[in-house]
Amino acid sequence: MATPPSSDLILLVHQGIDADALVHHVRTGADGAIVTFDGCVRNQSHGRRTLYLDYEAYESMALAKMGEIAAEVHTKFPIDRVAIAHRLGRLEIGETSVFIAVSAPHRAAAFEACRYAIDTLKRSVPIWKKEYFEDGAVWADGELPPVPQDTQARKSAS
Amino acid sequence: MSSVAPSSVKPSIRVKVLFFGRLKEAAGAAEEFVELAPGSRIEDLFAGFTARRPELARYRSSLVASRNQEFAAWSTPLDSGDEIAFLPPVSGG
Numbered sequence: 001m002a003t004p005p006s007s008d009l010i011l012l013v014h015q016g017i018d019a020d021a022l023v024h025h026v027r028t029g030a031d032g033a034i035v036t037f038d039g040c041v042r043n044q045s046h047g048r049r050t051l052y053l054d055y056e057a058y059e060s061m062a063l064a065k066m067g068e069i070a071a072e073v074h075t076k077f078p079i080d081r082v083a084i085a086h087r088l089g090r091l092e093i094g095e096t097s098v099f100i101a102v103s104a105p106h107r108a109a110a111f112e113a114c115r116y117a118i119d120t121l122k123r124s125v126p127i128w129k130k131e132y133f134e135d136g137a138v139w140a141d142g143e144l145p146p147v148p149q150d151t152q153a154r155k156s157a158s
Numbered sequence: 159m160s161s162v163a164p165s166s167v168k169p170s171i172r173v174k175v176l177f178f179g180r181l182k183e184a185a186g187a188a189e190e191f192v193e194l195a196p197g198s199r200i201e202d203l204f205a206g207f208t209a210r211r212p213e214l215a216r217y218r219s220s221l222v223a224s225r226n227q228e229f230a231a232w233s234t235p236l237d238s239g240d241e242i243a244f245l246p247p248v249s250g251g
Contacts, residue, residue, distance in 0.1 A: 039251050055250070058178055058243055061227040062250075086250060098251050118251060126224070126243070127250025128179035139180040142247030147222045147229040 008070045009083040012059055017085045017099045026081035026103035033107035035114040039098040041091050045140075051132045055088045055097060058126040062086070065125045069117055077113040079104040084117060086127060097129075171196055171238040175203065179246040181221060184214055194236060200225065201232040203242060221246050 009025045011017075019038065026034055041053050070082040080103040087097050100117050104110035124145040130137050170193045177185040185207065194203060200223045208215040223230050224243045236242065 056178065057250070058176065058224075058227075058245065061224060061243070064227050122248070122251040124248065125250050126178065126245050126248055128246065129249045130179075139246065140249040142249030144220065144222055144247050145229055145245070148231050 007081050008067075009081075009085075010063060010066045010070060011083075011085040012057060012063060012066075013085055013087050014089050015087075017087050017096045019096065019099050019101075022083040022085055022099055022101045025083045026101045028080060028103065030105060031080050031103040032105050033110040034101060034103045035107070035110040036102075037098070037100040037114050037118045038096055039118065040096050041093050043093045045131050045133075048133045050093065051134065052093065053091045053097070054130045054132065055086075055091065056128055056130075057086070057088050059088075061126050066121065069120050069125070072120070073102070073113045073117050076116065077104070077109040078106075079109050079113045082113070082117065084121070086121075086125070088127070169196055170194060171198065171236055171240075173203065173236050173238070173240045173242050175207075176241065176243040178243065181214075181217055181244050181246050184217060185211065185244075198236050199232065200230060200234045200236065200242060203236065204232075204244065217244075217246070 009022065023034060023036060042050065044050055066084050070084060073079060073082055083101045085099050091097055100114055102110045102114045102117065123143045129140045131140055172191060172193050175190050175192055177188055182188050192203060192206065204218065222245050223232065224245060225234050226241055
């Protein structure tokens with residue numbers, strides 16, 4: 001898979017995400033727009049009051065997949081830089097769980113690339129959240145990432 | 159075969175297996191090393207776990223596997239040293 005340009009920033013963190021640092025990272029004199037996505041912890045889920053969330057990841061694979069998303073965004077949209085950070089561990093209501101910043105010469109590409117990045121992250125990066133309620137905890141419903149078909153398995157399979 | 163291997167030992171491959179999320183709780187472990195016969199595939203590996211823990215079988219249709227940090231089909235053959243993970247539906251973001 002392609003690797004993202006070294007100018008991109010891909011992070012998994014166990015403390016608060018420094019959103020200002022991510023925005024600063026993507027800001028260059030060549031850009032006319034920076035679009036950011038701030039994903040934060042909501043106080044309820046399907047009508048149940050949420051106390052807090054706990055995120056875990058397959059960290060090595062998650063970093064690789066986040067890097068692939070950044071690389072893909074560069075191939076799809078005329079953008080400049082991408083920064084993606086996801087936080088792990090216990091998060092309280094209102095805290096940022098994921099932050100994405102995309103810079104581009106023009107705003108349309110920055111908007112589209114940022115949207116594409118968060119949508120793809122939610123579908124394909126191995127991170128899981130457990131939701132804690134007053135009366136128990138559940139693993140959040142998620143999405144099954146697309147997997148290569150059996151016919152694409154290595155030829156030594158036959 | 160290595161000349162140092164005792165002749166009574168059948169050839170086998172050894173893989174590292176990781177479980178995450180609800181699957182980790184169901185499997186009762188986050189990681190484990192498993193020895194299998196050469197030619198085994200990811201589906202054989204999972205079948206070995208369900209034989210030991212039948213309750214894992216109900217997760218089969220709602221999980222994906224990865225081999226060395228890449229999503230992989232159930233028919234993917236295993237090599238010694240592989241890192242295989244069983245991943246429930248992802249819910250990051």
